[in-house]
Amino acid sequence: MEVENALRSIAGRRYLDRILKALALAGERRDPSVFYHLLSFLEEGYYGWDVGVKRDFQDFYKFYQQSPGISLPEPLEMSGVDVFSVIKRRRSRRVYSIEPVSLEELASILFYSVGVTGQAGWGGPKRVYPSAGGLQPVEAYVVVGRVEGLEAGLYHYHPGRHELEVLGRGDLRNRLFHACLEQDHVLYAPVSIVFTIIYPRTAQRYGVRAYRYALMDVGFAGENVYLVAEALGLATVAVGAFHDGEVCRLLGVDCEWEYPMLVFPVGKRVGD
Numbered sequence: 613m614e615v616e617n618a619l620r621s622i623a624g625r626r627y628l629d630r631i632l633k634a635l636a637l638a639g640e641r642r643d644p645s646v647f648y649h650l651l652s653f654l655e656e657g658y659y660g661w662d663v664g665v666k667r668d669f670q671d672f673y674k675f676y677q678q679s680p681g682i683s684l685p686e687p688l689e690m691s692g693v694d695v696f697s698v699i700k701r702r703r704s705r706r707v708y709s710i711e712p713v714s715l716e717e718l719a720s721i722l723f724y725s726v727g728v729t730g731q732a733g734w735g736g737p738k739r740v741y742p743s744a745g746g747l748q749p750v751e752a753y754v755v756v757g758r759v760e761g762l763e764a765g766l767y768h769y770h771p772g773r774h775e776l777e778v779l780g781r782g783d784l785r786n787r788l789f790h791a792c793l794e795q796d797h798v799l800y801a802p803v804s805i806v807f808t809i810i811y812p813r814t815a816q817r818y819g820v821r822a823y824r825y826a827l828m829d830v831g832f833a834g835e836n837v838y839l840v841a842e843a844l845g846l847a848t849v850a851v852g853a854f855h856d857g858e859v860c861r862l863l864g865v866d867c868e869w870e871y872p873m874l875v876f877p878v879g880k881r882v883g884d
């Protein structure tokens with residue numbers, strides 16, 4: 613009965629039957645993901661229902677500091693490599709040189725994965741990655757160990773200013789390694805980029821459908837990381853296996869409105 617009441621409060625009478633069916637199927641398959649995926653069927657994709665998300669997530673990116681942060685070099689204009697061959701050669705690469713990554717390389721990956729490249733007709737920013745409703749849920753943090761010209765520490769990328777905001781000092785790679793289930797590539801990479809999504813940015817418009825959209829948005833940004841790394845002779849891999857709570861604590865985010873999604877260790881490539 614309590615469950616039924618909870619469902620009624622999420623969905624109202626209209627959808628209750630469908631939700632109970634989805635729940636039954638999830639139980640039969642012993643897979644809760646069936647439930648949340650079937651829930652996302654309930655809105656077909658435009659201006660979803662009100663999921664009780666506060667509608668005050670109007671920003672398109674976070675900024676921590678009013679004052680300027682560390683300005684990044686301009687992203688490289690050319691990689692000299694053809695886009696088709698980059699797509700064909702892309703691989704997950706888990707071995708990195710101990711050499712530091714250059715600031716220009718880091719700046720290029722950040723810019724070409726989540727950077728601002730223009731302005732929409734209605735005034736908001738346009739990004740390098742496509743985003744459902746132009747709502748741009750992806751945030752990028754950087755855990756720096758060895759990057760030329762940058763102290764070890766935790767940073768947030770401010771895409772509007774193409775700057776890094778300092779969130780913490782010291783080498784946090786060991787903590788990130790433990791948070792990522794002790795995957796060696798996370799420990800040894802000179803730098804890791806962590807993508808989160810600020811979920812209500814998308815949910816405030818798309819309701820239950822938003823879960824699909826926000827995840828796809830971060831996937832598009834993630835493919836950009838792979839392709840830019842490949843084009844610049846760097847190495848990276850998408851890491852989706854981690855303890856969410858530990859990553860949230862490391863980044864200083866709440867795990868309720870903002871969810872960590874992917875970690876990209878990055879380093880110079882060793883071998884092919």
Ligand SMILES: Cc1cc2nc3c(=O)[nH]c(=O)nc-3n(C[C@H](O)[C@H](O)[C@H](O)COP(=O)(O)O)c2cc1C
Pocket residue numbers: 702703704705706795849850851852853854
């Ligand atoms: C969403 C996602 C999560 C992943 N998580 C991990 C991970 O935690 N650790 C890892 O070593 N590789 C991870 N990978 C990389 C995959 O193992 C890799 O893409 C796959 O083996 C195919 O190899 P390829 O990328 O070289 O084509 C992940 C990839 C994706 C797309």
